[in-house]
Amino acid sequence: MIKLGITGGIGSGKSVVGELLSLYGVPVFIADTEAKILTNTSTEIRTELINLFGDDLYTETGLDKKKLAYYIFNNQKLLQTVNRIIHPEVGRSFRSWVDRQKGGICAIESAILFESGFDALVDKTLSVYAPEEIRIRRVAGRDRISEETIRQRMKNQISEEIKKERSDFVIYNDDHTALIPQVHTVLSSLNQ
Known part of the structure; x- marks a missing residue:
């Protein structure tokens, strides 16, 4: 089975590409x-996060995401520590998921495919690219957050240019280039 890693910066449209692949019958594991x-x-994960941040990181309903975000988005070192706790578990879950899939291709969607090391778990990589201003507009409309917050999140991901360079395939989602033919081309290439 060919394993495809899908990545792209926040607001690039990687989820849309993942959904299109699903319509073609490709199962997609959403890492986030x-x-x-x-x-x-x-x-x-729970034990290690509590050891790092304290018992109040979890409430009766689960992880206090806002509290965790407050800690990590302002501290690169803590973000890396949290990622070292969570990413290996996600990787194990993905490998287990792959073992249960049928067909010739499956995929993992991850905004931080390269940063997390998930690219080592796949055979081919695909980057979904969109210009920064389009990405900011999409995320601001979707998440109702400020441009400053979006730019801060972008800083936690490697640049779009590096993702494009490291990827086997690039799909352009610039609001002008049709996505379906690009997805079809990638699938045709993988099926050869």
Whole structure:
């Protein structure tokens, strides 16, 4: 089975590309969703995060995401520590998920595919590219957050140019170039 890693910066449209791949019958593992689930269900992650931040990081309903975000988005070293706790668990979950898939291709969608090391778990990589101003407009409309907050989040990801250079495929999601033909081209190449 060919494993495809899908990445792109915040607001690039990687989820849209993942959904299009799903319509073609390619199962897609969403790393961010799995990480959110694991922060509440993995005893290992919970224990390590509590050791790092204290018991009040978790409430009766689970992880206090706002509190965690407050700690890590203002401190690169803490962000890296949290990632070293969560990413190995997500990687294990992905490998287990792959073992249950059928067909010739499956994919993982991750904004931080390269930063997390998830690119080592796949055979090919695909970067979804959109110009920065389009990405900011999309995220501001979707998440109702300020441009400053969006730019701060962008700083926590490697540049779009580096992602493009490191990827086997690039899909342009610039509001002018049709996505479906690009997805079809990638799938045709993977199926050869």
